[in-house]
Amino acid sequence: MAAAGVGASGEAEDDKKGTSMLNAVFRRDGPSGVLKLAREKSMGWKDVKVNIGFTGNSGVGKSSTINTLRDLVSPDEPGWAKVSVNEETKMPTPYEYPRNPKIKLWDLPGVGTRSFPLDSYLQKVNFEPYDAFVIIFAGRLTENDLWLAREITRMGKQFIFVRSKVHIDVENARKTYSIGPAFDVQIVLDKIRRNCQENLSDFGRQRVFLIDNFEPLLYDFGDLVVEIAKVTPKEKKEAIVRSLPAFSLKMIDEKEAQLSNRIWYVAIPAALADAIPIPGIAVPLNEKCLMEEVNMYREEFGLSEESLGRIAKRIGCPKSELSRLANLRTTAFSYTGKIGPMMKILGLTKLTGGKLMVLNYFFTTVLKCGASYHAAYNFLHEMLKLTADDARKVFAEMKRHRRNKRSAFDEKAYYM
Numbered sequence: 001m002a003a004a005g006v007g008a009s010g011e012a013e014d015d016k017k018g019t020s021m022l023n024a025v026f027r028r029d030g031p032s033g034v035l036k037l038a039r040e041k042s043m044g045w046k047d048v049k050v051n052i053g054f055t056g057n058s059g060v061g062k063s064s065t066i067n068t069l070r071d072l073v074s075p076d077e078p079g080w081a082k083v084s085v086n087e088e089t090k091m092p093t094p095y096e097y098p099r100n101p102k103i104k105l106w107d108l109p110g111v112g113t114r115s116f117p118l119d120s121y122l123q124k125v126n127f128e129p130y131d132a133f134v135i136i137f138a139g140r141l142t143e144n145d146l147w148l149a150r151e152i153t154r155m156g157k158q159f160i161f162v163r164s165k166v167h168i169d170v171e172n173a174r175k176t177y178s179i180g181p182a183f184d185v186q187i188v189l190d191k192i193r194r195n196c197q198e199n200l201s202d203f204g205r206q207r208v209f210l211i212d213n214f215e216p217l218l219y220d221f222g223d224l225v226v227e228i229a230k231v232t233p234k235e236k237k238e239a240i241v242r243s244l245p246a247f248s249l250k251m252i253d254e255k256e257a258q259l260s261n262r263i264w265y266v267a268i269p270a271a272l273a274d275a276i277p278i279p280g281i282a283v284p285l286n287e288k289c290l291m292e293e294v295n296m297y298r299e300e301f302g303l304s305e306e307s308l309g310r311i312a313k314r315i316g317c318p319k320s321e322l323s324r325l326a327n328l329r330t331t332a333f334s335y336t337g338k339i340g341p342m343m344k345i346l347g348l349t350k351l352t353g354g355k356l357m358v359l360n361y362f363f364t365t366v367l368k369c370g371a372s373y374h375a376a377y378n379f380l381h382e383m384l385k386l387t388a389d390d391a392r393k394v395f396a397e398m399k400r401h402r403r404n405k406r407s408a409f410d411e412k413a414y415y416m
Contacts, residue, residue: 041265048239050103050232051094053130055148058110060138061164064213066095066105069225071245071302073314081107090115092125099299100243106130112144122151132231133159141199149203158231160209163196166219167212189219217399222248229254242300246391255300256388263380266293270376290376294333294383301391303330311394315401326393329386346386 025033054062063081072080081095090109097103108125109116116124127133133152137145145161152159166189173188189210196208209220209227216222225247229240238258246252270289298304302311305319312319323331332342 037265039269041262045238045242046100046102048102048236050236050240050243051106051130052104052228052232053092053106053108053127053133054136055108055111055125055133056136057138057142057144058113060110060136061213062107062110062136065134065136065162065164065211066107068213068216068221069105069228069244070095070097071307071310072098073310097243100239103239103243111148118144118147127152127155127157130157131233131236132157132228134162134228135159136162136164138163138165141196146199146202153203160224160227160231161196161200161206162209162211162224163192164211164213166192166210167215216247222251226250226254246302246395249392249395252301252388252391252395255391256384259297259300259384260381263377263384267373267376267380270380271372286376290379291333293380294387297384297387298330298333301387303328303387303390303394308394311398315398317397317401322394322397326390326397328390328393330390333383 021037025037054066056062063083066081067083070079074080075083079095079098081093092109093107094104095107097105111121112118133148135145135148135152141161149159149161169192170185170188174183174185177183192210193208197206200206200208207227209224211221211224212218213221225244228244229237229251232240241251241254241258244251246255266289270286270293299307302308308322309319312322315322329346332346
């Protein structure tokens with residue numbers, strides 16, 4: 001599946017904007033200015049701060065949701081948010097995303113408790129610093145949840161409703177209806193959605209995300225990750241998309257699109273800075289720059305050795321078996337470390353994909369490195385596509401393993 005894109009006309013428009021910007025920088029600062037701009041744009045997302053507040057009543061699963069969103073599997077992992085059925089959070093507590101400490105998921109105190117009564121909650125828990133909110137509830141929506149939604153709306157900020165602990169309802173219904181007609185998990189989920197929607201008439205067609213923190217491949221967890229990126233301010237979307245885990249095919253597509261958008265400026269230092277001849281490629285390139293980028297692709301799609309180990313632990317499958325079953329081609333990134341041998345192992349003899357003709361003209365006529373730039377762009381394009389495809393294969397294996405370990409009654413939930 002190709003990365004989500006803006007289409008040919010949008011791509012051409014981006015080319016023109018990019019060329020205009022590069023020309024202006026080149027006239028003012030020369031090639032060194034172009035290099036500086038490219039490096040700033042490639043690293044800028046790491047400086048973006050994102051703060052998401054997780055609120056709701058006490059004991060509804062806020063801490064568990066934060067742990068799962070950060071792809072943490074067990075309490076012995078660094079940064080684990082303490083989970084308890086009692087009121088545990090006494091003050092707003094930030095939890096950094098492991099790969100990007102600028103992304104903070106805040107565990108906010110439960111609303112309506114003895115320590116944080118409704119009438120003083122907003123004074124004690126200042127909502128101003130947060131970019132968006134996730135309101136979590138278990139069972140039925142309460143007046144506290146609706147009050148939180150109204151107050152957040154009044155502040156001009158966005159929120160997401162999340163119904164946690166869905167597996168409890170599914171299990172209870174399965175036990176109740178185990179005798180008689182075949183049990184259908186979809187009927188249970190539809191009933192939960194209808195019950196939630198009946199209490200949300202004041203908010204229009206507000207979607208409620210049904211999740212199980214112990215099974216992020218089930219129900220709406222993958223869609224929730226995408227929605228968090230959607231409600232985050234536009235200028236912060238790249239940071240959140242590139243940081244959160246890919247628990248759905250939609251999120252894999254989002255990551256591929258974001259990484260594709262940056263190829264044109266990542267290719268600049270690869271073509272200009274300390275370029276040297278590389279076996280198998282006809283033009284000089286900065287191999288270190290390119291390999292750092294493709295290894296970063298592997299990290300962000302959850303395909304590093306550490307990430308694969310985490311996935312294997314989550315689904316109860318040996319890491320070696322997961323890699324073998326998924327037939328991962330990106331493992332060549334780590335055990336070669338060189339572009340020439342890596343391309344040979346991958347069976348790549350010709351690079352295709354780049355169509356940034358306006359930018360190619362700029363690099364050919366102005367910076368005199370058009371061939372190197374085009375080769376770098378096409379190399380990154382090919383490696384990104386290969387990595388995203390591997391991520392989809394791993395996701396398919398994750399679902400297959402979990403499906404095999406659960407009863408047939410909830411199979412439909414894997415396709416939500």
